[in-house]
Amino acid sequence: MAKYLGKNIPQEYADFINSxxxxxxxxxxxxxxxxxxxxxxxxxxxxxNTLLLGIGAKTRMADNVKRDGKISLCIVExxxxxxxxxxKARIIKEPMDxxxxxxxxxxxxxxxxxxxxxxxxxxxxxxxxxxxxxxARFIHEVNRELDELVR
Numbered sequence: 001m002a003k004y005l006g007k008n009i010p011q012e013y014a015d016f017i018n019s020x021x022x023x024x025x026x027x028x029x030x031x032x033x034x035x036x037x038x039x040x041x042x043x044x045x046x047x048x049n050t051l052l053l054g055i056g057a058k059t060r061m062a063d064n065v066k067r068d069g070k071i072s073l074c075i076v077e078x079x080x081x082x083x084x085x086x087x088k089a090r091i092i093k094e095p096m097d098x099x100x101x102x103x104x105x106x107x108x109x110x111x112x113x114x115x116x117x118x119x120x121x122x123x124x125x126x127x128x129x130x131x132x133x134x135x136a137r138f139i140h141e142v143n144r145e146l147d148e149l150v151r
Contacts, residue, residue, distance in 0.1 A: 002084075005112040008048035013083060017045050017075070018150065021139070023126040024075040026053070028064035028089075036060060038072070041128060041139065044146040051085065054142045054148055057094050057103040065089045065105055073107070074115075077125035082115040093149075098141040104149065122142045 005098070011018075016022075022043045027035045042054025042094050053064055065071065073085045087107040094103035116122065130136040 001113045001118060003116075003128050005114060007109055007111060007133070009045055009051075009083075009085070009109065009112055011048075011083070016077070016079075016081070017043055018147075019129075020077075021143070022075055022077065023128055024073050025126070026061070026071055026073040028061050029068045029070050030060065030064055030068065035072075036064060039126065039128075042142050042146055043073070043075070044143075044150050046106070051087070051107040051109065052146050053089070053107065054106040054146055055103055055105055057091075057101055062091065062103060062105075065091055065127040067082065071105075071107060075125070076122055078123055080116055080121040080123075082117075082122050084111075084113050084115055085109055086111040096132065096142065096145055098145045099138065102142060104146070 024040050026040045027037045030036045044052045046052050069088045071089045075083045087109045089105045089107045091103050092106045096102040
């Protein structure tokens with residue numbers, strides 16, 4: 001059952017997101033008004049009502065953020081975490097210093113809700129691992145730059 005938490009991310013979730021490699025699914029609104037979803041790995045909480053996301057700069061998702069700005073993000077992780085976050089996004093840095101093909105999105109949070117169930121619990125989330133050493137460096141560098149922007 002959904003539990004609305006307001007417009008701010010509770011501190012325990014912010015701490016968890018900022019100290020882990022979090023994977024989620026985010027959605028934007030395309031030019032025809034339909035949701036467009038994609039996995040996302042680069043998520044950080046800047047403040048109780050602001051997220052930072054690292055995204056591909058030359059993607060439909062980036063185009064949708066520039067045109068419309070409405071996004072939704074779903075995070076499902078072990079420890080019975082199921083969060084949905086809705087907000088208004090804008091690109092604040094393009095390109096990122098660490099990679100010319102990446103951009104930073106700032107999300108002004110409009111709603112946070114917990115989607116855990118009284119009948120079942122989340123025991124694992126979306127897991128990823130780098131395919132190569134180059135991929136591992138890329139993930140590390142993007143998260144490091146986002147961490148610097150959070151400070």
